[in-house]
Amino acid sequence: MALIEASGLCLDFPFYHLGARSLKKRLLRGARLHTDDSNRVVVTALRNLDFRITTGERVALVGPNGAGKTTLLRTLAGVYEPVQGRIAVEGQIGALIDVAAGMDPDSTGRENVTLRGLYRGLSDAECVELVEEVAAFSGLGDFFDVPIRTYSAGMGVRLAFALATAMQPQVLLMDEWFLAGDAAFMAKAEERLARLVGGADILVIATHDFNVVRRWCNRAIRMEGGVIVADGPAEEILASMGA
Amino acid sequence: MLDRTAAATPAYIVDASDPQHLRRAIADLTTGFSRWRLARALAWLDLRNRYRGSVLGPFWLTLSTAAMLLGLGVLYAALFRMSLGEYLPHLAVSLVIWNAIAQMVNEATNSLTASEGIIRQMPLPYTVHALRCVMRNGLVAAHNLPLIAVVFLACGHLPGPEALLAIPGFILIAINAFAAALLLGMICARFRDIGPIVASVMQLAFFLTPILWKPRLLGHWEVLMPLNPFYAVLETVRGPLVEGGGPMLAWIAAVTYTVLLVAIAGAFFVRFRGRVAFWV
Known part of the structure; x- marks a missing residue:
């Protein structure tokens, strides 16, 4: 059983390495920027999020740029620790946030x-297995033993995709849909992606693409300015967004 | 497809009202050390990429240290009116160990900021990044160590069995290196001015520490020497190799400084570990 549960989840990003004084004057009119106890400028990335995602749910995080979608994914993955509230994730987490x-x-x-x-913390034997698996799927042939600096963009995507999808986590966190490469590879990729998503108990994906939401998700969480403005069945949320 | 091998924790829970800093810090250290193979692989990569395309690679360092030893050795032996055979073994051990310490401290200042791309993208124990820094510098230092043997052979200086005491000395240095990589890595991620300060402190420390000169040249001021942590740590290796065992006081001081550094680094790590991802 996999489960994601957040209650009162808050995340503030302090601006450490900027001139706080001049910045304050200029930016503090915005509601998301404020100063904290030690008089630093902070931006509220996530404000008071409450949600519960259970096994079988395929959740799309939608909303404009800067709504906090990727930050929420990273918080779920364990990169950022929340400053307030509680987050609990049960099940093995696989994060495909920046595969490069x-x-x-x-x-x-x-x-x-x-x-x-x-x-990923694999043993030597598991690493060998992973290498064989990725070599077979990426179809890079001789280029598999060439520095990746020399790869074309498409080859880079094939390697990244093969590597990213060579696992089967229970909780799958994804940022955007990475699909590129030639037609033959796309057909292979689609099938593999479907298997990866189907095998996961929970999918959370941040995306702008409504077609992705329709195709893969049964629930959508709409975020704006670090808060959840709507949460419900994917079709309803999309309809409310005028799609 | 590999079946459920991703090594994520089966249950990940963070509650800001009950942060459990200590438990998390210990978990970070234990998983970090259990991933030493990753740290080793990254350290090798760092070294390979740093000297990519170079013919001699890291042996350039050996060469430059050898040149420095020869030049400084001849000059300072004359200045101090010592014979080369007496002065050179002291200088060889001091310079090689000092280079390792100074390099380590300077690189400790960006042990975490250098891994910014990884820290912000995937959850990984911070211990791994500190360990990577220590291992990389250990590998670099290993390229210089043969110089000590060469100088000893050339000068006919053969240390007795007490030279084995240098091994605990090396271990002390390694412990200090790890603590420094963690502590300085965190502080310098948060306060970007500390890096340059550390660099100038290390430059000053080179002259205040008996590397070019011998402690006994200080006369009756020599008793103050253990107040310099660099002297104490250096002496735990140099004493056994050159002087037939270091002074007891230096050992006590070195252990004390190590315990202090580890305690400070530990306290800092426990308290601020959760903030590092925001700092880098």
């Missing part, structure tokens, strides 16, 4: 896959 993070451009595809395996 931690890749070394001077290492070969093979070395990068092994490195990613280590990032």
Whole structure:
């Protein structure tokens, strides 16, 4: 059983490395920017979120840029610790937020896959398995043993996609839908993606694409300015957004 | 497809009203150390990428240290009116160990900011980043260590069995390095001015620490030497290798400084670990 539960979840981003004084004068008119106890300028990224996501739910986070969708994903993944409120995630988390993070451009595809395996905390034997799996699916052939700096954009996507989807987490967190590459690969990718999403107990995806929401999600959470403005069945929320 | 191998915690719970700082910090350290293979792989990568395309690679450092040893050795042996055979073993050990310490401290200041891209994208114990920094500097230092053996052979200086005491000395340095990587890494992520300050402090420390000179040249001021933490730590390696065992006082001081640094780094880590992702 997988479960995500948030109550009164708040997250503030302090501006540490900007000139606070001049910034204050200019920005403090906005409601999301304020000063905290130690007189720093902070932006409220998430304000008082309450929600509960249970097994079987496919949730889309929708809303304009800067609504806090990605920040919420990162908080769910455990990157940011909330300053107020409680967050609980049960089940193994798989986060596909920035699949290129931690890749070394001077290492070969093979070395990068092994490195990613280590990032995920796999044993040596599991890393070997991961390498074989990714090598087979990405279809890079000889390029798998060439530094990824030399890859074309499409090849990079194929490697990243194969690597990102070579796991089966219970809670799948995704930022945007990464689909590119040639037609033959797209057909393969679609099938694999469907398997990954289908195998997860919970999917949370941040997206702007209404077609993605219609196709994959049964629930949508609409965010604006760090708060939840609507939460319900995907069709209803989309209709309310005029889509 | 691999089946459920992603090593995420089965239940991830954070409650801001009950932050459990200590438990989280300990979990960070234990998972971080259990991922030492990742830290080692990253340290190797750092080294490889730093010297990519270079013929000698990290052995350039060996070469430059050798040149420095030769030049400074001849000059300062003459200035201090010592024979080369007496002065050079002291200088070789001091300079090689000091280079390792100074490099380590300077790189500790960006142990976390250098990994910003990873810290903000995936949950990973911060211990891994500190460990990566320590291992990278350990690897670099290992390229210089043979110089000590070469100088000892050339000068006919053969340390006795007490040289084995240098091993606990190296362990002390490693512990300090890890604590410094964690502490300075965090402080410098939050306050970006600390990095340059550390760099100038280390430059000053080079002259205040007996590296070029021997402590006994201080005369009756020598008793104050243990107040310099760099001297104390340096002496735990140099004493056994050069002087036939370091003074007891230096060992006590070195252990005290280590305990202090670990305690401060630990307290800081427990309290502010959850904020690092916002700082970098």
